[in-house]
Amino acid sequence: MGASLIDGTAAAAQLHAELRVAVQDLTERGATPGLAVVLVGKDPASSVYVRNKIRKSVDAGFRSFHHELPTSTSESDLLSLIARLNAAPDVDGILVQLPLPDHIDARKVTAAIDPAKDVDGFHPVNVGSLSLGAPALIPCTPLGCMLLIKSVRKDLAGASAVIVGRSNIVGKPLTQLLLREDCTITLAHSKTDDLPLVCRSADVLVAAVGRPGLIRGDWIKPGAIVIDVGINRIEREGRQQLVGDVDFDAAQQVAGALTPVPGGVGPMTIACLLRNTVEAACRRRGVGSPFATC
Numbered sequence: 001m002g003a004s005l006i007d008g009t010a011a012a013a014q015l016h017a018e019l020r021v022a023v024q025d026l027t028e029r030g031a032t033p034g035l036a037v038v039l040v041g042k043d044p045a046s047s048v049y050v051r052n053k054i055r056k057s058v059d060a061g062f063r064s065f066h067h068e069l070p071t072s073t074s075e076s077d078l079l080s081l082i083a084r085l086n087a088a089p090d091v092d093g094i095l096v097q098l099p100l101p102d103h104i105d106a107r108k109v110t111a112a113i114d115p116a117k118d119v120d121g122f123h124p125v126n127v128g129s130l131s132l133g134a135p136a137l138i139p140c141t142p143l144g145c146m147l148l149i150k151s152v153r154k155d156l157a158g159a160s161a162v163i164v165g166r167s168n169i170v171g172k173p174l175t176q177l178l179l180r181e182d183c184t185i186t187l188a189h190s191k192t193d194d195l196p197l198v199c200r201s202a203d204v205l206v207a208a209v210g211r212p213g214l215i216r217g218d219w220i221k222p223g224a225i226v227i228d229v230g231i232n233r234i235e236r237e238g239r240q241q242l243v244g245d246v247d248f249d250a251a252q253q254v255a256g257a258l259t260p261v262p263g264g265v266g267p268m269t270i271a272c273l274l275r276n277t278v279e280a281a282c283r284r285r286g287v288g289s290p291f292a293t294c
């Protein structure tokens with residue numbers, strides 16, 4: 001029997017519909033959420049993601065503030081902009097698109113954002129709060145992964161979860177989120193011994209390494225939930241193609257449920273950014289959040 005497909009595009013559309021209602025409600029109370037998006041440079045993929053973030057935020061009824069800066073922007077000019085956005089009363093969320101040009105220290109920039117407006121959840125205060133199990137703004141991609149996993153299996157207590165990839169943006173925060181759900185976690189990486197064996201132990205397997213097709217069908221436990229975070233642009237048969245970290249065709253024969261690439265985790269990343277902005281707006285204005293914590 002083939003795996004069932006976890007449709008991230010449909011889940012994101014559902015979340016966007018809920019966001020529209022939440023934003024309308026906040027607007028009626030005179031508290032329209034505002035999102036500031038900052039892009040430095042001309043990375044083509046980043047430009048597409050930023051354009052989508054702005055379009056979706058406007059569609060949902062947000063106030064949208066867009067700052068497109070040249071690659072030559074100095075770190076101190078970027079920090080000055082962040083200070084202005086921190087102080088702006090109509091800005092509830094600030095997002096600086098990554099990657100930044102090499103001459104800018106992304107860690108410094110992230111730490112300069114007011115943690116209450118850090119809708120990417122990358123600020124050390126939010127990272128620390130998440131690991132303490134305290135209320136936090138949660139990074140968008142892992143939050144999207146969790147919502148997709150829970151759409152398939154609500155009770156994860158006792159499940160064995162393997163995450164391949166230890167990045168600050170995905171692997172580490174997702175470890176915390178799965179731990180909250182009482183999973184037993186293995187955070188695997190390039191130095192892990194016998195990665196196929198480790199992966200085969202997973203009831204929930206998340207691939208977030210950026211290596212096309214790394215996870216093969218025989219690395220997957222029959223019936224497992226497989227979440228593919230990879231977005232890899234490759235050339236196949238003379239054509240550009242977008243593929244994940246999982247060998248999709250092989251995985252489909254073995255897994256119980258599986259996200260595709262494209263159309264899996266990616267669309268949820270942007271929907272969760274808007275969800276975080278509503279969450280930040282509610283907290284800043286002392287209004288109850290419409291969303292249950294994940």
Ligand SMILES: Nc1nc2c(c(=O)[nH]1)N[C@@H](CN(C=O)c1ccc(C(=O)N[C@@H](CCC(=O)O)C(=O)O)cc1)CN2
Pocket residue numbers: 045049095096097098099120140141231242261262263264265266267268269270
């Ligand atoms: N400040 C941030 N920078 C980056 C983040 C982030 O969460 N915050 N994540 C990624 C890029 N990203 C959002 O910014 C992102 C990546 C992919 C998608 C998406 O919808 N992917 C589609 C495929 C789209 C395509 O053709 O490229 C899919 O998977 O279906 C959305 C957002 C790094 N930077």
